[in-house]
Amino acid sequence: MTKRFVALHEPVLAGNEWKYVKDCLDSGWVSTSGGYVTRFENEMARRLGVGHAVAVTNGTAALHLAMRVVGVEAGDEVVVPSLTFIATCNAAVYQGAVPRFVDVEESTFGLDPAALARFLESGTERRDGRVVARDTGRRIAACVPMHALGHPARIDEIVAVCARYGIPVVEDAAEALGTSYKGKAAGTFGRAGILSFNGNKVITTGGGGMLVTDDEALAGRARHLSTQGKKDTERYWHDETGYNYRLPNVNAAIGCAQLEQLDSFLQSKRRLAELYRRELQGASGVRLVWEPADARSNFWMNTVVFESAERAEEIGRRLNAEGFGSRPLWAPCHRQAMFTSLPHADLSVTDRLWRTSLNIPSSANLAEADAKAVVALLRRK
């Protein structure tokens, strides 16, 4: 008998997914035309309280489009946290820009507004109306905070700091659908925000992503670029070099069905996080990452922080050996081979959180008994 393995995060496909996909197959509308794409966009925009949503093939494509439409160009720098999934940086690199890493906060795991202000204050200067990094001479073209693990960064402060320097903010809300800060949805604070519907996110379309914005012109430009920059469909005229980033209808059909279940996923995830919190109460040497003040998290991925890196590694091995999915956080971007030579300020919180944190099973349908078994392993001496 093979041992059962409890996944770190698995999708729940318990709603109208079959029905809507069958509808696509029966009607033949499986590709880039068909009603589900527009429906998915409209329902998402309404849900987030944002003016416009553009569905694309994945979250990374949405990030790339966002970089391009806010004006990131070759030779620029883009301020990002180093404690993020690599896609945040890659999107800047696709535009020929390089990342500028700034540290995160202990309490939110998100970009630290104070560290951001310090860098902009002492590390940049104005030259010909542009904000330029003193050490590299490159323009700071955008800032991309990331809402880590489903908890919002202090996004209002980040936006306010960037506004003082005229730097556009793109929110990487790939992990934060359903998260809000001071009553406003994550992804709707900056010039643009992006979501991911990869298989491990809060809702999935198989693969998919979305760019959201209140700026109609920006949305129009993103939509245009996502469909090969075509001007005249009938005669194949294109007025700029775009991409084939449009989300297929069959994926959007799954997305519509998933979105109908979002509230129930959020409820289950909150219940699971509360169970972890209750069961971990009084445990020494381990803390559960919790919803920041003024926030409502989606509790996408439950994370525990240990007192030492050794302890985190040991417990990670123990969990996996016992059949429970667990993983460290993303290896920090400033330590990735492509980026080690880039200048950056202090990243000690990033390094410490990376080495001492562990993600633990977080599926919306995780059984209570499994969650309790995980906690027992976390607490064992």
Ligand SMILES: *Cc1c(COP(=O)(O)O)cnc(C)c1O
């Ligand atoms: C998942 C994720 C992405 C990329 O989304 P894809 O849909 O996988 O391309 C980007 N940023 C963060 C923080 C993510 O977690």
